[in-house]
Amino acid sequence: MAHVQSCRVLIAGTGPAGLATALYLLRRRPDLKGQVIALERRRHPRPKVCAGGLIPKTMLALAELDLPLDVPAVSVRRGVARTEVGTVDYRGGGVLCTVVRRDEFDARLARAARQAGLEIIEDCRVGDVQTSADAVMVHATAGDFAADVLVGADGSGSRVREALFERDRQWVGRAVMLDVSAPAARAADFAATPYCFDFTCVSAGIRGYSWSFPCLIGGRPYLNVGIYDQCPRAAVDPARAKAALLDALAQAFPDLPIPAPHQGGYKAFPIRWYAPQQSFVRGRVLLAGDAAGVDPLMGEGISCAFEHGKLAAQALDDFFGGKPDALAAYDAVLHRGAAARKLRRLGVAARLFYGPRHRLYFRLASLSRSAQRIGIDWYNGADHLDEKSIPALLTRWAKAVLFGFPMG
Ligand SMILES: Cc1cc2nc3c(=O)[nH]c(=O)nc-3n(C[C@H](O)[C@H](O)[C@H](O)COP(=O)(O)OP(=O)(O)OC[C@H]3O[C@@H](n4cnc5c(N)ncnc54)[C@H](O)[C@@H]3O)c2cc1C
Numbered sequence: 001m002a003h004v005q006s007c008r009v010l011i012a013g014t015g016p017a018g019l020a021t022a023l024y025l026l027r028r029r030p031d032l033k034g035q036v037i038a039l040e041r042r043r044h045p046r047p048k049v050c051a052g053g054l055i056p057k058t059m060l061a062l063a064e065l066d067l068p069l070d071v072p073a074v075s076v077r078r079g080v081a082r083t084e085v086g087t088v089d090y091r092g093g094g095v096l097c098t099v100v101r102r103d104e105f106d107a108r109l110a111r112a113a114r115q116a117g118l119e120i121i122e123d124c125r126v127g128d129v130q131t132s133a134d135a136v137m138v139h140a141t142a143g144d145f146a147a148d149v150l151v152g153a154d155g156s157g158s159r160v161r162e163a164l165f166e167r168d169r170q171w172v173g174r175a176v177m178l179d180v181s182a183p184a185a186r187a188a189d190f191a192a193t194p195y196c197f198d199f200t201c202v203s204a205g206i207r208g209y210s211w212s213f214p215c216l217i218g219g220r221p222y223l224n225v226g227i228y229d230q231c232p233r234a235a236v237d238p239a240r241a242k243a244a245l246l247d248a249l250a251q252a253f254p255d256l257p258i259p260a261p262h263q264g265g266y267k268a269f270p271i272r273w274y275a276p277q278q279s280f281v282r283g284r285v286l287l288a289g290d291a292a293g294v295d296p297l298m299g300e301g302i303s304c305a306f307e308h309g310k311l312a313a314q315a316l317d318d319f320f321g322g323k324p325d326a327l328a329a330y331d332a333v334l335h336r337g338a339a340a341r342k343l344r345r346l347g348v349a350a351r352l353f354y355g356p357r358h359r360l361y362f363r364l365a366s367l368s369r370s371a372q373r374i375g376i377d378w379y380n381g382a383d384h385l386d387e388k389s390i391p392a393l394l395t396r397w398a399k400a401v402l403f404g405f406p407m408g
Pocket of ligand 1: 012013014015016017018039040041042048049050051052053054055124125126127153154155156157158159174175176177226268269270271288289290291294299300301302303305
């Protein structure tokens with residue numbers, strides 16, 4: 001019989017969700033050192049198709065984990081949003097987004113997780129998964145693994161999800177991106193470059209937006225540009241889907257040197273978004289990050305990956321501490337907890353802003369500067385605002401209107 005390697009916790013995938021799970025878990029339970037294994041189909045630093053925008057909520061998670069952001073990064077303090085009804089140019093004072101390169105960022109997280117006691121087996125692809133009442137068996141390219149619990153953190157195309165959960169595709173969006181070198185005029189004052197979101201493609205049936213983020217590649221200024229479509233299959237003829245997206249991207253940023261589709265350089269990747277109809281736990285298997293589903297409105301998923309990792313670690317800690325219902329409780333918290341509430345609200349926002357009456361909602365959103373500011377702070381999770389109730393947010397807004405910012 002083939003050798004089977006045993007451990008307490010097996011993690012499929014070492015993106016932010018898998019690594020955050022390990023980092024939070026090993027902080028809570030250092031006794032699990034050497035008993036937590038992650039399987040990664042690639043090798044760090046591995047490429048990841050992503051714009052690398054870390055919202056302030058992710059920065060809070062890094063601080064909570066005592067992880068300094070010591071990879072090259074651009075701090076963005078100004079944002080521009082264009083819609084059919086007008087343009088908002090926003091400067092809130094603080095950092096709106098920190099843009100990293102995912103190969104460098106994820107490799108940094110992997111190093112920290114290894115130091116904390118995670119064993120990472122690279123070039124190892126998870127294949128089949130079998131579960132029984134008291135264990136999970138995973139067949140992977142580097143061998144067979146038996147674990148008390150498996151965390152499926154293997155991204156939007158999760159093999160773990162495919163093996164044990166719903167095989168649905170209707171909640172999978174798509175983003176296409178590429179890096180262009182920053183035009184000389186912007187490179188000269190790169191620190192002041194805003195990040196831009198252009199929602200004008202919604203009128204063409206694309207449920208999403210084009211973006212442009214300043215970033216550093218090898219120390220040189222670049223712009224990462226791309227377009228997100230929440231429902232690529234629903235919006236346009238599938239045969240034309242990518243061409244329609246790239247047309248919309250070029251129209252959004254006519255001033256940038258965006259190559260024609262046939263010139264290549266574009267990278268596309270799916271984004272699974274959160275839908276509360278789904279389940280996130282099957283017996284001893286949990287899903288986290290993109291495998292579970294992230295922000296439907298913007299496709300932002302790094303903060304969700306950290307949030308899921310933290311919640312998964314808490315569930316695992318409780319489970320090993322003698323609470324057999326702890327894994328089922330993880331499913332409940334991903335349906336009803338603060339993170340789930342935020343994702344549900346973003347799902348509602350996606351239906352409004354990307355739906356047939358989008359002009360009306362963009363117009364409403366453009367009316368109040370203070371509401372915009374609270375909306376952005378809520379989205380960014382600044383000051384844990386995203387964990388507050390709607391009445392608490394309305395009170396903040398009323399205070400802002402009456403007394404101005406900063407608010408208590
Ligand atoms: C074009 C684009 C731009 C984006 N921009 C942003 C952004 O600016 N900000 C933001 O917050 N989010 C962004 N996202 C979303 C973000 O990239 C994801 O939400 C985030 O990476 C999710 O982290 P994760 O750990 O769940 O999955 P991933 O980062 O995808 O990690 C999954 C890991 O699992 C590994 N894996 C996959 N299958 C297997 C297998 N069978 N066996 C073993 N290992 C496996 C993969 O190699 C990978 O390392 C973007 C996404 C796209 C597509």
